[in-house]
Amino acid sequence: xxxxxxxxxxxxxxxxxxxxxxxxxxxxxxxxxxxxxxxxxxxxxxxxxxxxxxxxxxxxxxxxxxxxxxxxxxxxxxxxxxxxxxxxxxxxxxxxxxxxxxxxxxxxxxxxxxxxxxxxxxxxxxxxxxxxxxxxxxxxxxxxxxxxxxxxxxxxxxxxxxxxxxxxxxxxxxxxxxxxxxxxxxxxxxxxxxxxxxxxxxxxxxxxxxxxxxxxxxxxxxxxxxxxxxxxxxxxxxxxxxxxxxxxxxxxxxxxxxxxxxxxxxxxxxxxxxxxxxxxxxxxxxxxxxxxxxxxxxxxxxxxxxxxxxxxxxxxxxxxxxxxxxxxxxxxxxxxxxxxxxxxxxxxxxxxxxxxxx
Numbered sequence: 001x002x003x004x005x006x007x008x009x010x011x012x013x014x015x016x017x018x019x020x021x022x023x024x025x026x027x028x029x030x031x032x033x034x035x036x037x038x039x040x041x042x043x044x045x046x047x048x049x050x051x052x053x054x055x056x057x058x059x060x061x062x063x064x065x066x067x068x069x070x071x072x073x074x075x076x077x078x079x080x081x082x083x084x085x086x087x088x089x090x091x092x093x094x095x096x097x098x099x100x101x102x103x104x105x106x107x108x109x110x111x112x113x114x115x116x117x118x119x120x121x122x123x124x125x126x127x128x129x130x131x132x133x134x135x136x137x138x139x140x141x142x143x144x145x146x147x148x149x150x151x152x153x154x155x156x157x158x159x160x161x162x163x164x165x166x167x168x169x170x171x172x173x174x175x176x177x178x179x180x181x182x183x184x185x186x187x188x189x190x191x192x193x194x195x196x197x198x199x200x201x202x203x204x205x206x207x208x209x210x211x212x213x214x215x216x217x218x219x220x221x222x223x224x225x226x227x228x229x230x231x232x233x234x235x236x237x238x239x240x241x242x243x244x245x246x247x248x249x250x251x252x253x254x255x256x257x258x259x260x261x262x263x264x265x266x267x268x269x270x271x272x273x274x275x276x277x278x279x280x281x282x283x284x285x286x287x288x289x290x291x292x293x294x295x296x297x298x299x300x301x302x303x304x305x306x307x308x309x310x311x312x313x314x315x316x317x318x319x320x321x322x323x324x325x326x327x328x329x330x331x332x333x334x335x336x337x338x339x340x341x342x343x344x345x346x347x348x349x350x351x352x353x354x355x356x357x358x
């Protein structure tokens with residue numbers, strides 16, 4: 001018998017998966033003690049075999065469990081921005097659906113709805129990944145079935161961005177200088193000469209910009225490898241930032257380390273204690289005026305391409321740009337090879353004709 005009495009209280013003991021389980025039932029009744037032992041055995045067996053009674057969870061709405069997931073995510077991740085973004089779209093479209101009703105068709109319908117909203121396949125794939133992670137075990141099963149059917153992910157156009165030509169860069173600089181905004185030109189200079197991401201530029205503070213030593217320190221960014229990296233300012237960037245600093249100091253009667261280099265307000269900044277929200281509007285006007293096609297993020301790609309063409313190695317590029325995907329590094333490795341080949345061919349052009357062997 002696995003039930004025994006110790007004092008006035010019954011205990012149970014048994015072997016489970018090679019372990020000796022011995023616990024008090026906290027009851028004087030032998031009948032209740034036997035029921036407690038059976039219940040405990042069943043709990044261990046269900047847990048061991050990943051079988052649990054989750055009926056209450058399954059009738060909750062997706063928006064409810066997504067909110068719980070997001071709250072936990074924020075505690076464990078430094079930058080929850082994309083999770084919040086994905087949560088907003090997923091709950092907007094399927095938030096009222098009970099968890100038990102979410103299946104493969106739910107995912108396929110979500111993909112179609114987001115495509116109609118002109119969301120990019122890459123963004124939709126990331127949102128679906130979030131959707132399935134929220135569902136945990138149920139999401140793993142849906143993911144596996146969709147993968148077998150090759151319906152899990154939408155086809156994504158392979159693109160690592162484009163690089164602006166020297167002529168295009170000059171046009172962009174020229175039209176940036178012509179804008180009413182005093183901030184867009186130095187911001188563009190930092191993007192094209194330091195490879196900073198949009199948010200890294202917008203949230204840059206004066207305390208991280210060391211003009212006397214000609215370098216800047218990147219603040220908190222999307223990747224651990226990107227945060228805190230130091231980037232030298234070349235002579236062009238340094239001159240632009242010194243000129244901007246003079247205007248900024250006159251505008252705000254000084255500058256404090258915690259103030260933002262590119263403050264809030266448009267068309268002219270008004271509050272140095274807040275970061276500007278976007279460069280998108282003025283960037284679109286600059287591109288249109290210059291007749292140049294490309295995204296703001298392509299300024300970063302331009303610098304990385306130029307670094308690769310200069311012969312800079314992967315580590316140097318990563319130290320300056322922060323995280324660079326494998327796809328990007330593979331793309332730029334071909335650029336470096338081409339630059340090396342041209343350099344070696346230039347030697348052939350200078351070489352005197354070899355004498356004919358006799």
